[in-house]
Amino acid sequence: MNFVRDRADLRWLPSRHHFALARLVAYLILRFSGPRPQPGLALVVDRYQSQPEHYAMAIWATLTAGCYVVAVLNVWMPMWAAVLTAIIITGLIVQIPLFTIGALVLPLWERLTGAREQRHEKAISVAYMVLYLLASSYFVTRPGWVRYVAAFSLLVFAANAAAAVLMFLLRGAVRRLEQRCGI
């Protein structure tokens, strides 16, 4: 494992972030901020290390799923009941693809193909993104408030795609900045 030490601003190293949009934001923050010494600090350079990125993603995923659950339930019950039910069941609904794909589909696929892989988090992550994209594409066509939620989600996907292009174009500058920071 690579470590960088004694500087709090290096939390914003692009290499500590996963999604392109987060990497772009991190690059801009690090590029335009000065060093912040913090003796005794050791930061791991790992692409899944960023706390703000992963909490932001988790909050987006939960709130978006919750809104879609409310929109579906609102067809059969009043809004207040739909919101209350969604608060209770969204945490469980968000995990359904995880258990379906991770505990059933992928092991069955591996049994059929003879592949042996214990780790599936990347495949499951891609599956989630596809599900969110499909759900957002459906709800953006529906009337009412839910289409704004779906539009925001689609905007996030589009912004990430655009950020991926930008990060590709900036790859040299990012590499030089990270080298100056000691990695």
Add this chain to the structure above:
Amino acid sequence: MTQSAWWRRFLVRGVFWRQFLRWAVLNVPIWLEPVVIAFWSLFFLLWGPGRRGVMRNLTAILPGSWAVTNFFRTFRVFWNYAWTITDNVRFKERRVVPDWEFEGSQHFEHMTGLPGGSIMLTAHMGSYDLGAHLFAEMSDRRIVMVRAPEIDPRTREYEERQQELLGQGLRIGFNTRAESLAFDLLEAVQAGEIIAVQGDRVTPGIAAYPTTLFGKRTLMPAGPFALAMAARVPIYPVFVMRSGRRRYRLVSGKPIRVERRSRNRDEDLQIAIDEWARDLEQVIRGGWFQWFTFEPYSEELAA
């Protein structure tokens, strides 16, 4: 397997949850972790004895606190516990290391720089497991970690298999056979090894001394202090506190020296144990949400 045994794996300390955690570490997308951990932390609030134990401890740590706010504080304890055991399993499976910051690093450096052995005394706070593994990776000193075995036999078997993932720098000793372990530890510390042990809980059959913690009478294990006295090595209080997602703060305190000052060995040990209890109180007061003691720590609280 008897019909009554199959469901035991699903009890709180059953092996199913260890296997489930390992599966989750290998399969849950990283960005989904906070949601999954929040859900299962809420689920485990259904574990009545654990929930009540934490709430009772909180009434002593935070005098005057309300039961309803302690209920939400208990969720915070469960949330932190879930994150720390997840980080621990992720380290064992994938060697993923968190961010670290050091407080009192001069004491830690003194401990690792000593020519002889020493004792690292910690508590059921933060990620004591991960801390020991990291010390073993960061230091060329060999560390012997003393811990109580798992209650459930299948869980114990599972954990012993998982310990094979450890490197050469870390050895585990179980405190079920106090007499034979004491000799092993004395030999280890005299050979220059560091003994890592948790000193905030007494398991059945282990010698203990009374002290007070937040004004309540409780028992502390005598072993680390007796060992320090016999081997003439210092005890370093070390706490590995979780300060965020994959971020830990290693807090190292000034050493406790257990010295024969009188003819009364018990009194000399009591001085050191009381000093440790004061250190522990200070740390728990600032980090109660990471003290993973799921039963009342004092009989006065259990009543």
